[in-house]
Amino acid sequence: xxxxxxxxxxxxxxxxxxxxxxxxxxxxxxxxxxxxxxxxxxxxxxxxxxxxxxxxxxxxxxxxxxxxxxxxxxxxxxxxxxxxxxxxxxxxxxxxxxxxxxxxxxxxxxxxxxxxxxxxxxxxxxxxxxxxxxxxxxxxxxxxxxxxxxxxxxxxxxxxxxxxxxxxxxxxxxxxxxxxxxxxxxxxxxxxxxxxxxxxxxxxxxxxxxxxxxxxxxxxxxxxxxxxxxxxxxxxxxxxxxxxxxxxxxxxxxxxxxxxxxxxxxxxxxxxxxxxxxxxxxxxxxxxxxxxxxxxxxxxxxxxxxxxxxxxxxxxxxxxxxxxxxxxxxxxxxxx
Amino acid sequence: xxxxxxxxxxxxxxxxxxxxxxxxxxxxxxxxxxxxxxxxxxxxxxxxxxxxxxxxxxxxxxxxxxxxxxxxxxxxxxxxxxxxxxxxxxxxxxxxxxxxxxxxxxxxxxxxxxxxxxxxxxxxxxxxxxxxxxxxxxxxxxxxxxxxxxxxxxxxxxxxxxxxxxxxxxxxxxxxxxxxxxxxxxxxxxxxxxxxxxxxxxxxxxxxxxxxxxxxxxxxxxxxxxxxxxxxxxxxxxxxxxxxxxxxxxxxxxxxxxxxxxxxxxxxxxxxxxxxxxxxxxxxxxxxxxxxxxxxxxxxxxxxxxxxxxxxxxxxxxxxxxxxxxxxxxxxxxxxxxxxxxxxxxxxxxxxxxxxxxxxxxxxxxxxxxxxxxxxxxxxxxxxx
Numbered sequence: 105x106x107x108x109x110x111x112x113x114x115x116x117x118x119x120x121x122x123x124x125x126x127x128x129x130x131x132x133x134x135x136x137x138x139x140x141x142x143x144x145x146x147x148x149x150x151x152x153x154x155x156x157x158x159x160x161x162x163x164x165x166x167x168x169x170x171x172x173x174x175x176x177x178x179x180x181x182x183x184x185x186x187x188x189x190x191x192x193x194x195x196x197x198x199x200x201x202x203x204x205x206x207x208x209x210x211x212x213x214x215x216x217x218x219x220x221x222x223x224x225x226x227x228x229x230x231x232x233x234x235x236x237x238x239x240x241x242x243x244x245x246x247x248x249x250x251x252x253x254x255x256x257x258x259x260x261x262x263x264x265x266x267x268x269x270x271x272x273x274x275x276x277x278x279x280x281x282x283x284x285x286x287x288x289x290x291x292x293x294x295x296x297x298x299x300x301x302x303x304x305x306x307x308x309x310x311x312x313x314x315x316x317x318x319x320x321x322x323x324x325x326x327x328x329x330x331x332x333x334x335x336x337x338x339x340x341x342x343x344x345x346x347x348x349x350x351x352x353x354x355x356x357x358x359x360x361x362x363x364x365x366x367x368x369x370x371x372x373x374x375x376x377x378x379x380x381x382x383x384x385x386x387x388x389x390x391x392x393x394x395x396x397x398x399x400x401x402x403x404x405x406x407x408x409x410x411x412x413x414x415x416x417x418x419x420x421x422x423x424x425x426x427x428x429x430x431x432x433x434x435x436x437x438x439x440x
Numbered sequence: 441x442x443x444x445x446x447x448x449x450x451x452x453x454x455x456x457x458x459x460x461x462x463x464x465x466x467x468x469x470x471x472x473x474x475x476x477x478x479x480x481x482x483x484x485x486x487x488x489x490x491x492x493x494x495x496x497x498x499x500x501x502x503x504x505x506x507x508x509x510x511x512x513x514x515x516x517x518x519x520x521x522x523x524x525x526x527x528x529x530x531x532x533x534x535x536x537x538x539x540x541x542x543x544x545x546x547x548x549x550x551x552x553x554x555x556x557x558x559x560x561x562x563x564x565x566x567x568x569x570x571x572x573x574x575x576x577x578x579x580x581x582x583x584x585x586x587x588x589x590x591x592x593x594x595x596x597x598x599x600x601x602x603x604x605x606x607x608x609x610x611x612x613x614x615x616x617x618x619x620x621x622x623x624x625x626x627x628x629x630x631x632x633x634x635x636x637x638x639x640x641x642x643x644x645x646x647x648x649x650x651x652x653x654x655x656x657x658x659x660x661x662x663x664x665x666x667x668x669x670x671x672x673x674x675x676x677x678x679x680x681x682x683x684x685x686x687x688x689x690x691x692x693x694x695x696x697x698x699x700x701x702x703x704x705x706x707x708x709x710x711x712x713x714x715x716x717x718x719x720x721x722x723x724x725x726x727x728x729x730x731x732x733x734x735x736x737x738x739x740x741x742x743x744x745x746x747x748x749x750x751x752x753x754x755x756x757x758x759x760x761x762x763x764x765x766x767x768x769x770x771x772x773x774x775x776x777x778x779x780x781x782x783x784x785x786x787x788x789x790x791x792x793x794x795x796x797x798x799x800x801x802x803x804x805x806x807x808x809x810x811x812x813x814x815x816x817x818x819x820x821x822x823x824x825x
Contacts, residue, residue, distance in 0.1 A: 284460060285460065288500060290500060296570045296571070298570070298571045302571060306571060319686070321686070323685075323686030323687070324686075325686070332685070333682040333684065333685040334682070334685040334686060334687070352589070353585040353586065353588050353589040353592070354585050354588065355581060355584035355585045355588060355637050355638055356635075356637070356638035357577055357581055357584075357636075357637050357638075358634070358635045358636055358637065358638070359577050359578070359580075359581065359636050359637065361566070361577045363568070368638075371581065371585070372585070373585055380686035380687070381684050381685065381686055381688075382684070392638075397588075397589070397592055414570070414571060415571060415572070416572070
């Protein structure tokens with residue numbers, strides 16, 4: 105039973121008087137709490153007493169009415185017609201279904217949680233009436249009701265430990281949703297060894313050189329390959345390629361990616377001069393609306409201090425020669 | 441030629457963004473039990489199980505075949521897992537068909553699934569590799585440049601992509617298992633949706649779905665004993681090619697053309713547009729309808745978009761494509777190929793209900809995967825060998 109006074113809110117303030125004078129003093133406001141020492145004694149009677157006694161033992165029971173309905177929490181009478189209830193106290197729950205709910209974004213000091221939670225009407229399995237209790241939707245819940253909170257949500261009570269139970273409705277600390285998912289945080293860690301051709305390719309890029317390889321068929325691959333993917337024959341002849349080429353095709357990406365400088369960004373397939381396959385790369389230094397297949401491009405290198413053999417040292421490709429904004433008016437946005 | 445084989449049972453789940461009401465075993469069993477019920481069989485009647493799904497990173501379950509063996513009634517039976525990226529559902533059906541056509545097994549359960557809500561497929565397809573700086577964001581980011589190249593090459597107008605997206609979503613309205621339900625969809629609504637990877641807009645891309653599909657494939661005796669009409673497998677073929685090699689045409693891949701030629705020869709198809717009544721073709725991005733119309737020989741190179749524009753692939757056209765709503769309406773990736781094959785079978789069984797093509801006797805099921813590298817196709821018919 106509450107013994108401490110309910111804290112009051114801030115004192116109400118009226119409209120400011122136009123010209124306060126000696127005849128209109130500051131209002132005098134104080135707080136006042138009333139509580140019976142030790143709390144009121146409530147006799148439970150046999151029906152509610154049975155409910156609370158069973159609850160203290162960790163069991164949920166209701167009471168059956170003469171018409172056969174099961175009331176939870178129970179009353180000594182059928183609230184529909186006033187007739188006495190039977191002596192049958194059937195077990196209910198422990199699971200139940202949320203009938204309706206109210207989200208409490210800012211709990212009051214005497215609420216059972218100091219973080220957002222719901223008051224919910226829970227229809228326990230086997231019961232015909234719902235009981236009101238607190239519903240804990242988890243520590244991550246914020247000011248907005250969680251999406252999972254809806255009529256029909258399956259919930260179960262969280263009972264206080266037996267030693268703390270006293271035979272009160274608060275022996276149920278709260279309800280909480282049934283378990284519907286577990287989080288799997290597994291992780292795989294690999295040690296990866298680059299194939300020798302790729303290692304030579306990345307090493308050469310730190311020096312500003314682009315390596316490729318010539319297959320027996322005469323086809324030039326970049327990055328260099330150990331075998332020709334077209335026929336599986338070994339590739340042994342290494343060649344050096346210029347940093348210039350032609351854009352074969354491309355996409356303007358509007359989906360953000362942490363590896364891209366900004367949105368939209370252009371990814372393109374660049375056919376380096378002398379190569380027979382395309383290199384996938386970023387295209388920059390040009391308005392995405394002006395990028396065209398067939399455009400001549402040139403590699404732009406990372407500054408030497410940012411180059412590393414663990415990744416390509418080409419930052420991106422830029423138009424070659426650079427676009428002249430005075431000579432090339434921006435084209436109409438094409439709807440394709 | 442090998443022994444006769446037929447689809448004798450088909451089952452699939454209702455596909456949704458999130459099937460959080462079921463576990464992975466629960467999801468696959470839903471489809472498997474429906475297929476068995478359709479075939480009038482139980483797990484005890486099945487001789488072997490073939491399981492397909494896309495990359496393990498999607499659910500973070502390595503070796504899902506071991507994980508799901510008992511859920512699929514495979515204890516003590518041969519169980520084989522198939523993985524060919526997005527085409528895996530089609531490859532799964534073809535492995536199961538090969539099991540039966542070889543004479544080694546009489547009744548085989550083929551099942552494919554994906555529970556995309558367990559993680560995020562775009563993450564799984566984008567996760568960085570060491571020593572590289574790939575900037576491909578998801579499947580759409582990979583395919584968009586080749587779609588652009590197709591448009592440049594063919595001179596197709598932009599509205600063709602919007603028309604495909606709207607058609608397939610309207611088709612889905614007749615399919616009770618389809619994921620997306622967009623009754624009011626129009627090409628204009630597709631055109632107004634946000635740009636993701638030029639030229640692909642949001643509504644021109646497939647959804648992410650949770651779902652499973654299963655089929656029972658049996659021999660001639662099993663087909664005679666089945667309670668429902670069988671779909672006879674008239675041809676089945678797979679082909680693959682590396683993602684990059686000198687001379688590769690990523691817009692019109694040779695593996696796709698070779699696979700189609702093989703399956704047409706097996707089934708006696710001389711002119712696919714004339715000889716095939718309806719096709720379920722893997723179109724995860726709108727533009728792949730005109731692209732595959734050409735790759736599959738329904739149209740001359742550069743003219744696929746004209747068939748779409750003329751309405752030839754619409755429900756009342758002469759070659760209805762993706763009458764079920766296709767991958768654009770339902771995409772549990774690993775299952776998407778098997779759904780194509782299963783929907784083709786349902787058409788020739790006369791079991792496609794609200795999306796039945798009247799009088800369909802010959803149907804094509806098609807799937808492709810990875811960087812348009814893996815192709816799987818079958819042709820099913822209402823007439824036995």
